[in-house]
Amino acid sequence: MSKLRLTPVLYIVFLMVPIYWLLTMSLKTNAEILGGFSLWPKDPTLANFRTILTDASWYSGYINSTIYVVLNTIISITVALPAAYAFSRYRFLGDKHLFFWLLSNRMAPPAVFVLPFFQLYSSIGLFDTHIAVALAHCLFNVPLAVWILEGFMSGVPKEIDETAQIDGYSFPAFFTRIFMPLIASGIGVAAFFCFMFSWVELLIARTLTSVDAKPIAAVMTRTVSASGLDWGVLAAAGVLTIVPGAIVIWFVRNHIAKGFALGRV
Amino acid sequence: MQRTKNQKAWFLVLPVFLLVAFSAIIPLMTVVNYSVQDSFGNNEFFWVGSEWFVEVLNSDRLHDAFGRQLMFSGIILAIEIPLGIWIALKMPKKGWAVSVCLVLMALPLLIPWNVVGTIWQIFAREDIGLLGHTLAALGVDYNYTQDTLSAWITVIVMDVWHWTSLVVLLCYAGLSSIPDAYYQAAKIDGASKWAVFRHIQLPKMKRVLTIAVLLRFMDSFMIYTEPFVVTGGGPGNATTFLSIDLVKMAIGQFDVGPAAAFSIVYFLVVLLVSWVFYTVVTASDAEDQS
Numbered sequence A: 001m002s003k004l005r006l007t008p009v010l011y012i013v014f015l016m017v018p019i020y021w022l023l024t025m026s027l028k029t030n031a032e033i034l035g036g037f038s039l040w041p042k043d044p045t046l047a048n049f050r051t052i053l054t055d056a057s058w059y060s061g062y063i064n065s066t067i068y069v070v071l072n073t074i075i076s077i078t079v080a081l082p083a084a085y086a087f088s089r090y091r092f093l094g095d096k097h098l099f100f101w102l103l104s105n106r107m108a109p110p111a112v113f114v115l116p117f118f119q120l121y122s123s124i125g126l127f128d129t130h131i132a133v134a135l136a137h138c139l140f141n142v143p144l145a146v147w148i149l150e151g152f153m154s155g156v157p158k159e160i161d162e163t164a165q166i167d168g169y170s171f172p173a174f175f176t177r178i179f180m181p182l183i184a185s186g187i188g189v190a191a192f193f194c195f196m197f198s199w200v201e202l203l204i205a206r207t208l209t210s211v212d213a214k215p216i217a218a219v220m221t222r223t224v225s226a227s228g229l230d231w232g233v234l235a236a237a238g239v240l241t242i243v244p245g246a247i248v249i250w251f252v253r254n255h256i257a258k259g260f261a262l263g264r265v
Numbered sequence B: 001m002q003r004t005k006n007q008k009a010w011f012l013v014l015p016v017f018l019l020v021a022f023s024a025i026i027p028l029m030t031v032v033n034y035s036v037q038d039s040f041g042n043n044e045f046f047w048v049g050s051e052w053f054v055e056v057l058n059s060d061r062l063h064d065a066f067g068r069q070l071m072f073s074g075i076i077l078a079i080e081i082p083l084g085i086w087i088a089l090k091m092p093k094k095g096w097a098v099s100v101c102l103v104l105m106a107l108p109l110l111i112p113w114n115v116v117g118t119i120w121q122i123f124a125r126e127d128i129g130l131l132g133h134t135l136a137a138l139g140v141d142y143n144y145t146q147d148t149l150s151a152w153i154t155v156i157v158m159d160v161w162h163w164t165s166l167v168v169l170l171c172y173a174g175l176s177s178i179p180d181a182y183y184q185a186a187k188i189d190g191a192s193k194w195a196v197f198r199h200i201q202l203p204k205m206k207r208v209l210t211i212a213v214l215l216r217f218m219d220s221f222m223i224y225t226e227p228f229v230v231t232g233g234g235p236g237n238a239t240t241f242l243s244i245d246l247v248k249m250a251i252g253q254f255d256v257g258p259a260a261a262f263s264i265v266y267f268l269v270v271l272l273v274s275w276v277f278y279t280v281v282t283a284s285d286a287e288d289q290s
Helices: A006-026 A030-035 A047-054 A056-089 A095-106 A110-123 A130-153 A159-166 A171-182 A184-200 A203-207 A216-223 A231-252 A256-260 B009-035 B051-057 B060-090 B096-110 B113-123 B130-137 B148-175 B180-188 B193-221 B225-231 B242-252 B256-289
Strands: B037-039 B045-047
Touching (some): A006 A231, A006 B096, A006 B148, A030 A231, A047 A056, A056 A095, A056 A130, A056 A171, A056 A184, A056 A216, A056 A231, A056 B009, A095 B009, A095 B256, A110 A130, A110 B242, A110 B256, A130 A184, A130 B009, A159 A171, A184 B096, A216 A231, A216 B113, A231 B113, B009 B256, B051 B256, B060 B148, B060 B193, B060 B242, B096 B148, B113 B130, B148 B225, B193 B256
16 A cells, blocks of 8 residues: 655665664674774674673663653653643633743753752752652653643543533542543653653753662763773663663554644644 | 633642742752852852853853854754655655654654764764764765864754654644545645645644744753763864853853853743743644634
8 A cells, every 4th residue: 555655765764874873883892893894793792782781880770760760750640630630621820820830841951950950959868869860850741741631631521521520420530530541642642751751861860860870871971981982882772772762652653743742733 | 622710720730830849949049049149169158249140141152152052953943844844745644654654753752862972973983983984985074073064064963863753743743634635625626736735734734833843942952962972062162052061161160150140041041932932832722722
């Protein structure tokens, strides 16, 4: 049915070539990378991946990143759900200003917040903990989640709320048993975006951690200079950071555009 | 949707309000506090009023970084928006190819930003990178660590690689909401391809395009990690954008006062743009509902 078209194919090739290059490098030994130029690994080896998966200073980076990303996603969605419902159903004092203020935090440059975050979390004794990074990432993820969820919720007719009320459902029962299943795809998309933006962020995560909660992205930048450059291991670490995104994206592929449009397509 | 007035809704919003206030208002107060004081260490602070603001607003350093930033954002918008629209128009309409295209295109968006930087840093190196090696073999004078033009091209191509898919996905979503009947009507009228684009597809994409332009503008305006990993702001200061300059000032040199004043100016610019964004989007929301 669908014939291949030149433009998307060329564009995808353009996207894939640098990723392919990272992948081939991760399968080469350091000697082969620096020794000569070849388009594919002559003698593919998994040694680089083995290094990462057996060395605690490497793999703990992935564990730390995963912990704060999951924490952040749970916190963001939990607080954003009732708020998004309020914004989509009710008018209240200062609602428009509040909504704009939330949005402006999504637009705030992380660089502005780096130093004050460092001081704030140090002073309350949360420096170098997973929860500190998770809370700090709420700055841009909560507004995003509220906005995406509000977009999806506004698509649900209000009659459903009223019918449930007449049927004798209490608000919490209605919300969890009827309303949430109706916007399940919206929740999925919002969770995906929280996951994604927390996963790709480095500046704040790096500033708020030193040892115990150091994210993989920071491990990568700091290990580079330690024992000379081990390009193969660096490339393998890069490949492993792409994997989680590649997995979750498959589940939301049909909704991802709507999410990027903040629930407004 | 008709929304009812209910002040109790504040209780539903309260957790979000407290959480975001904790991560936004307290740090911002710290910044404001620093921006009007000077310190000689020992936690002793002196009131200096607007001195830092005057200094920062008159400094060539900020002007240069601001100029580079505007140029960067302008260039990437001029490339990514038309390219994204064009690719979205050429996307397959149905079948398995759609899913494959969407997933592959979205992949760069999910790569951690420092890894994006690492990928391009490796890819563009003359000794071990495919791009750098190929260019050198072709005899092109290209070295992103030494040459300003090469550094700029690398950073821009990297951003196009990283974010054009966002524009494609948004436009694709806008296009797929157009009913087939529109195209059939256009065919009967004998409308040219351009006329179909101008009068059917472009108006339908207006809303998503507004979002795309503003998201891209804002995210490129605060770009930090990717160019920092690739060029470190160099050669010289050639690719030192606003965020890179700010972090250098605040963490590197620990010039807290000027850095705080810089932050506030920077934040106000972003706030102004966000306000425009918000007004445009809510206005078009209202237009759609009427």
